Amino acid sequence: MGKDDFRCIECNEKASELHRDYSNGILKITICESCQKPVDKYIEYDPVIILIDAILCKTQAFRHILFNTSLNIHWKLCVFCLLCEAYLRWSLLHGSKQSSDPADIIRYTKEWEFYSMFGLASLELWAFCGGVLCFLWLVVGLLQSRPLELSLLLRGLLLSCYGKVLLIPAVIWEHDYSPLCLGLIKLFVLTSNSQAIRVILNSSRRLSLMAVCVGLLSETCVAQACKKLPWSIQDVLTFD
Template identity: 70%
Template sequence: MCIRLHSMDLLVIYVGMQIRRNLKTAHMDNMQGHPKLHFRCIECNEKSTELYRDYKHGVLKITICKSCQKPVDKYIEYDPVIILINAMLCKVQAYRHILFNTAINIHGKLCIFCLLCEAYTRWRQLPGSSSHSDPEDIIRYAKEWDFYKQFGIAALEQAAFLTGVFIVLFLATPKTLKSRFEFAFLLKALLLSSYGKLLLIPAVIWEHDYTPLCLKLITLFVLTSNTQAIRVTLNVSRALSLIAVACGLLLEIVLSSVQWTV
């Protein structure tokens, strides 16, 4: 049991280092004037052509927003750890910095890892999944297949959630998703904001009487992050974001009620 906990500590540290490294890389892209970014003021959401000005000899000055007269993005001077903490607090400014003003590109990897975490959580809750007393290969392969099955179900439910969100947003504000770029950008934002699912693994490994409550709180945190990502990306009201997330969750629950016999 001690070895398992030590391995999980290493896994959590590794994931944290990977996210921090990607944020550092994004900061370097900012400092090099990444040409593909559409900068936004983190305070008022107005567009900006630059985040800073280089006055040579290493002298940099943060650009002031013409609309709100505040720094366009104060987070370019912050350490990535502070940015992550602010993102966990669901601050709009931190979300705008990450989504609009950085070149972070870990959406696919993060999505796969979150699905693996969710699949492992469900697999651990299956009867006899953590029992290894029977060395027979057929038993071991059956348990392995159960894990793959849970991964597939988690992927389908995630797709159902995203479908519900996009349907509501398209019906409510069709002009906001008029191009493929905006569709892909919102998809990436939703995948990034689901990072809270990484907390599922520690919650299951360190199992105690409050584990079911912890799992529900993690789900609530992920949904809150998704709501904030929709607000920031599309600049829509909080009510519409909540409705979109609620409909996505409803569609996910409907799909999860299906009895899979594979």
């Protein structure tokens, strides 16, 4: 990162460095000139503590991850989360039906159904991200004439979808309240998305919630459209 690419996790002011390296391996955390607090206290913290604070949606933890680290696993995390969601949909598609004949074509049908679920999950995710980015571009970029880093927003949205990995244990340890668990996981992911938008834009909670609602509406419309189309992927690959 270059000069003034860092942010103070307390007041969001720009900083040129997070720490100063003296001789003999002595490090001193930089103090923010605006709030007189450490620019980023998390550089001394264990990653587990940072992860816990991120799960709790703490603003400081989100600023540390989004601004003060070079974490570039958002694409890998995105693919992994999509695989988790595709597995959930695939496992609920036919329940526990299994074929006794190992040569039965149903085995191959179910494999292609998993690929179709992955495609549908990907399409809905990009519809969500597209809806959020278009809304913010219109409101923040055009109406408020503020600079908007779409790549940073996309990175923040993908990283804040980490809650989808909870779909796997929700399927493995299924019980009578699984719909409630899935709803809570969805709510947690949307809350993390909203917090990421709020931190990146340094905006009000209302704006970030509106952006998430627009994205959710876009995702729902695409999902319903895929179900209504007579030539949808799910109908083509499902031989029921």
